[in-house]
Structure formats: structure tokens, C-alpha cells
Amino acid sequence: MEKIYGRNRKEQLEPVRAKVTGKIPAWLQGTLLRNGPGMHTVGESRYNHWFDGLALLHSFTIRDGEVYYRSKYLRSDTYNANIEANRIVVSEFGTMAYPDPCKNIFSKAFSYLTHTIPDFTDNCLINIMKCGEDFYATSETNYIRKINPQTLETLEKVDYRKYVAVNLATSHPHYDEAGNVLNMGTSIVEKGKTKYMIFKIPATVPEGKKKGKSSWKHTEVFCCIPSHSLLSPSYYHSFGVTENYVIFLEQPFRLDILKMATAYIRGVNWASCLAFHREEKTYIHIVDQRTRQPVQTKLYTDPMVVFHHVNAYEEDGCIVFDVIAYEDNSLYQLFYLANLNQDFKENAKLTSIPTLRRFAVPLRVDKNAEVGSNLIKVASTTATALKEQDGQVYCQPEFLCEGLELPRVNYTHNGKRYRYVFAAGVHWSPVPTKIIKYDILTKSSLEWRETDCWPAEPLFVPVPGAKGEDDGVILSAIVSTDPQKLPFLLILDAKSFTELARASIDVDLHMDLHGLFIPDTDSEAKKQATSEEQRDGASDCHGTPPT
């Protein structure tokens, strides 16, 4: 596993042409752009956790049946400072770093004090966000980095705090049909009023506003939800939306602000400031997008840890939402690089398997409903919502299936009724070994797997004019540990889950996290990109084609 996780990867700056076997559908034209950690040591110093690694962007440009690959490290301030110092000088999730080589005890104390309010990293390694015509590499801190999606060059750093008072923000925003971005973040320092903020970044400068100004300046706070605990807000990695509502899970996996404020002086990492409180509830917050107000019903469920929301929709006065949930926070623990070594089968065992759970919550509670009665009348799920004496509603999910992570759906069904979940299959460890299509209606699944192949998050791309929810293809970058087999971009038919093509590339492909597909819709852009490709002189990949 060290081969997959802990090794530093080489950049592939010049586009390299892949060896394609099978046939790529003619309509599939565009760029798969993805992000993930690629460098785990700098000089003699090493990161502790896989989520610390320096962001390595990579892209697969699919054009006229050919695939071109390139990769480039995000030139974040963090990357530049580390490379210049030839050691890790910026703290990450699992690694606390000390920038100044403190010469004596006084300067040491001084440098500790100046860091009590942490300035977080801009090593944006988790995902790619589209904002209007611009693309950003993202993480979960207040910084994101604009990038050039064609050349993978790093552009300006954006500080969320200039536009909305958040110190942390998710890497999994939602997009409406106009391309406006809806995201959530946590405000942990503003006058001690710890709160969760939902905000909207418009895709373009709104009508009637001064043109030429960046649309960031028109970022609007949509709704604020006060944290149950002022000193210990919930940690969350994503949230859900329906056509009219936002779903936020305030889970008992929480950040301890006091611990964070003293982490630097105590010499401990940010991860140690996170704790799962298994005796506490998970609060379910629903916000009405039309009134921008939280729904008043107090909804809760059992303690759980959710990283990824899958999808959500409205049905008969209820909200149905699907998440991948765990019984504990062992997942983040397992990604310490020390656990992903040769003995990883022993060290990286999940103590809780990810399960796809369906919740149903009522939007209104009938005053006359009996205490103890189930408020869910939707026939399609066995999820329940029980009315309690004090008016609270206790929600119990339907367990749909287990062993799924990194879920994706056909995004045209986001917030709407849907049937298929595409995900990576995880078994006894957090390392994906297969790609799964799970059919919620029939509760059956299709799988793709191959020996010594380690798939990344599968991404669904619809065929133009698609009628069915699964009319399209699945793209996934596959890392191989078979020395005879090159890494490849896998293209599956999303309906049958059969392989349409694979594009093998003789490069040092890294295991990544998330990304997006940029279709070539604009023919001018396409032409320009093609001529750039020719000018750059894409080299051929001479690797052995897989059998």
C-alpha cells in the first residue's frame, strides 16, 4: 500500500498521449480534472497523514477517441514555502509544522504565541470547484486556489473570509442549474458565536450590479445555524440539497476550538482536535431555500459519522436523504501513513463498515399525531420518524447496502428523485477495490473490478440528450500495482457496467480524491485546446498495453 499512498509522485507537465484499447464514444469530448495528495515527504521531513500530502492536479483530456494526460503540483503558498525550505513548514490535518527554526527559548515562545490563532494551509488537495467560468482547487480551510483547467497552472489564492465569515468550508459545494454555487462553512472566531453558514456564490455578476466586478463580491449568506456547542462545532465534509431545501447533519464528530487554539503550543496536530462523542445525538437541520429559514421541527438521529451525502429529494411532505454513514470516526484514523504500510491489512481495518442509509424526515409535524407514531407515510422507504413527547422527532434510517464510499450520482438528478449510486467499493479496509453501480429501486448492484487495480471515485458523464438516468459513461482513474500493467483511465458504459475502453498511460499516476468533468461544449474552446495540444507536442505513451 505504501506504493499507492506514501510515495511522492512525479509531475507530468507535457501532455502525454495514452494507448487506447476499446472504443471511446465519439460524443465523449472534454477534460476529466481531478485532485489529490501527491507528495508526502519534503527533504527529510514527512507528513503523517495521507490527507496532508501536497495537492497534485491531473487531467485526462478526451478528444476524438484519444486521451491526453498531464499532472502538475498546485503551486500553493504552502508548496512554495515547503520547497524553498526543503522541509515541511506549514501545518496540515495530521502534521503540525514549525516554520521558524527557533534558536532560543524566547524566540520559541514568541513564535508559538503568534500562532495561537492559526492561519490555515492553502494546500487545496481535495476537490475542484467550478465558479462561473473559473475553476478552483479546494480543501476545507478558508483558502482555495484558482487554477487553469487546461494547463493546470496555479493562479490566485482566494480567501473565503473576504466574502463570508467562515474559517472552514466544505470541498463539496452544490450547483444549481444556472451554475451558482451553494456551499457551507463554519465560523469559529466571530465574537464567540460559533455557527454554520450556508452561502451562495453567483456564477456571474447579478443583473443591475456593476459589471467587471468579480462575482465573489456578490457572495450572499443564505442562512446561519447556531452551533449546539459554541466551543465545539460539528465537523462535516459535505451536505445535501433538494430542489427547495438544504440538509445539514450536525453530527457528534466535533472540533474542539480550545484544543485548536492551543494545538501549536502543545505540539499536536489538527486531527487530534477532532473527537467523536458516541453518547450524543446527530441533529438534522433542514433549511428552506425559499424563506432561507431553518425548518422549526427538532429532528435527530443516533450518533453517526457521515463524510459524504449521496443525494436527497422531496416526496409527499417529506425529505428523503441518503448518506454514507459510519458508527465511528475510524476512517480518518486509518489514513495515517503509518497504518498504510506493508502490514496495512492488519493496521488499516475499518472498525465500522460504511453503509448507505436512507433517512426520511417530515417537513411538518401533525399536531394531532400520536406520540410514538411514525410520521413517514412514504411507501418507498422503511425509514421512520417517530414523534416524541416533547415534540422532537427521532429519525431511524433504512439501511440500503454496505461497502460503498466516494459516491456520485448523475448530477442532473441532484436534489431530485433518483435511482442509481455510483461509488467505489470498499471491503475490510478503506482502500477501494472495485467500482459499484447500486440500484436503489431493485437493491441490486453491478461491479467492475480487476486484480491489483485500485480505482478512484467513479464519475458519471451523461450522453448528450440522455433520456435515462444511466445513459452515459463512468470515468475512473485506475492505479495498478501489477508491474506488468500501466495505470489507466477506465471508461465504462454506465447502464451495463461493461468496459467500453481504457486509456493506459506510462506515468506515475497517484491515487486521488475528487474531481469533475468539463465537457467541450464550446466548439471554439475545443479548437483552441486542440491546437494547444498540438503546439505542446503531445508525446506518445510507449508502455506495454494491458492484456
Ligand SMILES: CC1=C(/C=C/C(C)=C/C=C/C(C)=C/C=O)C(C)(C)CCC1
Ligand atoms: C487542515 C485543516 C483541516 C483539514 C481537513 C482535511 C484536509 C480533510 C480531508 C478530508 C477528506 C479528504 C475526506 C475524504 O472523504 C480541518 C480539520 C478542516 C481543520 C483544521 C485545518
Ligand SMILES: [Fe+2]
Ligand atoms: Fe469527499
